[in-house]
Amino acid sequence: MKTLRCVMLLLAALLLLPAAVSADEPEYTFVLTANGADSCRAAAGDMVTVTLAVRCDSGTDAVYAAQDEIVFDPAFFAFEPDSVLTRSGVKTSTLHLRDGRQAVYMSFISYGSAADWAGETVLGSFRLRVLAEDGTGALRSSNYLVSSQDGMTHFPAGAEDAAVVVSELCRVTFQTNGGGDIPPQMVYRGNALTLPEMPARAGYTFAGWYSDIDLTMPWLETTPVTADMTLYAAWTGAETASAQGTWLPAAAILLLAAVLAWYNRRKHE
Structure with missing residues (x-):
């Protein structure tokens, strides 16, 4: 039994052990600007340099x-493909996202020695033509990362986004995902x-609003609105609740059975 207790304690320690973080591990921030600032004012028809x-x-x-x-909203901006300028080694392409937005993808890969990007280094720029006659258009970084030489390690990174302000009123659209129609709301920029x-949705329980289509970023009512946006409704059903409620106990039983089988084999050796 002493051996079994040691195995169980070791197993628990491995499950709970946090990932080691080096004190020397670099940290980066992806910084977006619109006309050289984190926000700028514009009117329909204006060109904005991102x-x-x-x-x-x-x-x-x-x-x-x-x-x-x-990432940007094509209802608010039109991308000017001939305006792209990049640092040497940086590649670009355009993406159409599942939620209807578009993105300009910038990537850099060094096949030799590392790039020496001291301080803050510009990767590239492009222009957007403003289409909207009111509201605020967000420019957001997504799926950003910086990696090690072998590509296996991703370093901590954050993002500083930008905005183009046509008017202080922001349009908030609600995607209920089967819960009926909800009219958009107009909210002054910076207000909650x-x-x-x-x-309501038959057979489901409402589980809150999220600011992304994948339902990973819950929206809090106290969060200020900074740009035109869409909120997505999340739902839970009987099958989902049942699966969530039984997964952990089932996994624990399987894990314990594997440990006991190993112990019994050792006992009879």
Whole structure:
């Protein structure tokens, strides 16, 4: 039994052990600007220059690979493909996302020595033509990362987004995912949104609003609205609740059975 207890304690320690973090591990920030600032004012028909830079906040500034998707709403902006300028070694392409937005993808890969990006380094820029006659258009970084020489390690990275302000009123659209129609709301930029009454959907329970189509970023009612946006409704059903409720106990039983089988084999050796 002493051996079994040791095995169980070791197993628990492995499951609970946090990932080691090196004190020298570099940290980066992807910085977006619109006409050289984190926000700028514009009118329909204006051209706005969007610039992406990477800032090394700590650790080494030697970069082997980096990528970012600069996401924007095509109802608010029109991308000017001939306006792209990039640093040597940086590649670009355009993406059409599942939620209807578009993105300019910038990537860098070094096949030799690391790039020496000291301080804040500009990766590239492009222009967007403003289509909207009101509201605020967000420019956001997505799926951004900086990686090691072998590509196996991704360093911590953050993002500083930008906005183009046509008017202070922002349009918030609600995607109920089967819960009926909810009219959009107009909210002054910087103010919190008054969430609508919970939508209803037969056989499901409303599980809150999220700011992304994949339902990974919950939206809090106290969060200020900074740009035109869409909120997505999340739902839970009987099957989902049942699966979530039984997965952990089942996994624990299987794990315990494997440990006991190993112990019995050792006992009879």
